[in-house]
Amino acid sequence: MASEPVTRAVAEEIARWGSMRQTGVSLRYMMEFGARPTERTLLLAAQFLHKELPIRIARRALDLESLPFGLSSKPAILKVRDWYVDSFRDIRNFPEVRNKDDELAFTQMIKMIRVRHTNVVPTIALGVQQLKKDLGGPKAFPPGIHEIHQFLDRFYMSRIGIRMLIGQHVALHDPDPEPGVIGLINTKLSPMTVARIASEDARAICMREYGSAPDVDIYGDPDFTFPYVTPHLHLMMFELVKNSLRAVQERYMNSDKHAPPVRIIVADGAEDVTIKISDEGGGIPRSGLSRIFTYLYSTAENPPDLDGHNEGVTMAGYGYGIPISRLYARYFGGDLQIISMEGYGTDAYLHLSRLGDSEEPLP
Structure with a gap:
């Protein structure tokens, strides 16, 4: 279906709403607000979203209109704009x-809206892939390309926020929530448990792709818990472990040496929970380190074709896993750092705020 031109009235309204101020919320606020959802608090939350969501959505629609290198007119980008x-x-x-x-x-x-936007990330990736072909393949990055990178950072960060607000509101309607879970927030999340499950998932994919997978050893206090959004932590851990497994597997595939394990260490500080993922997969050259946080770079030679069904499941693809993981970490006041020793291995440090009191970083 071809993209519909937007009527002038709608375009004007989008411009008007897109210039309004966004209101950020913190993890702690969402937790306190949703702790005992009553009819009144759900009504207040819905009234807030009725005003807040159009502002955030309008900003993204405006962003999609004005991208450099003709990216805005790519069919995949027009499709996302229509959504x-x-x-x-x-x-x-x-x-x-x-x-x-x-x-x-x-x-x-808003539940339907969340479903409509399910495939935004792979669809935008497809648009960027089309652009890369036009620009002469992945090696050619003309000046101004950092504008596209900044746009993607803003766009995906905003998407995390929109999905969190909608998901949180929808989840508060669950008639039978798990104990300790407020909407999407698990107030007693065990990082050790999430690390174990994410590692098993990543190893299963490595097994499927290579026929074997290095071990993953996890160290930390099994009883330690803190409030966080389980799917967010799972996504970040899965992505980082998957990259480490792939590096180790490829380095030791044709070697008679036993592949060393990937090590995960969970440390609980007063302010931050830090999770370190260490591998001996040969590391990344220093010249390549800055590129692992850009969306326009992938280590895979031929990224898989996008049919929307394999989002996040192939071992290597669009090079989106790492930059998007960093956005998830930053969304609640954390960060992701990667330190590498070329010729030896890579350490990823995932910092997560334990206090949950930082506002969303609103683009």
């Missing part, structure tokens, strides 16, 4: 949220 315009329209056309029935209908509608 954002449709979602903006859906929320703006929804009447004021005044009572429980309005709130439930509003929740159903």
Whole structure:
């Protein structure tokens, strides 16, 4: 289906909403607010989202209109723009949220919006891939390309925020929440448990792709817990462990030496929980280190073709895993650092704020 031109009235409204101020929320605020969801708090939350979501969505729709190198006119990018315009329209056309029935209908509608946007990341990746072909392959990066990188950072960070706000609101309606879980936030998340599950998932993929996988050893206090969003931590851990396994596996594949294990160390500090993932996979040359955080670089020779079904499942692909993991870490006041020793291995340090009191970094 071809992209529909946006009517002038809608375009003007998007411009108006896109210039309004966004309101950030912190992990702690979401936790305190959702601790005992009553009809009244859910109503207040829905009223907040009814105002906040169109501002955030309008900003992204505007961003998609003005990308350099003709990226805005790529079919994949136009498709994403249409999703954002449709979602903006859906929320703006929804009447004021005044009572429980309005709130439930509003929740159903934003749930549909979340589904509509499921494939945003692979679809944008496809647009960027089309652009890379036009520019003469992955090696040719003309000046101004950093603008695209900044756009992707803003865009994906904003997407994490939108999905978190919608997901949190929808999850608060769960009639039978797990103990200690508030919406999407597990108040007693065990980083050791998440590390174990993410490592098993990453090893399964490594097994499937190479026929074997290095071991993963995990060190830390099994009883330690802190509040965090389990899927976010799983995604970051999975991505980092998967990269380490791949590096070790490829380095030792044709060697008679036993592949050394990937090591995960979980440290609980007063302010931060730090998770270190160490491998002896040969490391990354210093010249390549800065590139691992750009979206336009992948170590895989031929990235897999996008059909939207293998998001996050192939061992190497778009080079999106690391920069997106860093955004997830930063979203709640943490960070991701990668330190490498060429010829030996790589250490990734995932810092997560233990206090949960930093506001969302709103692009």
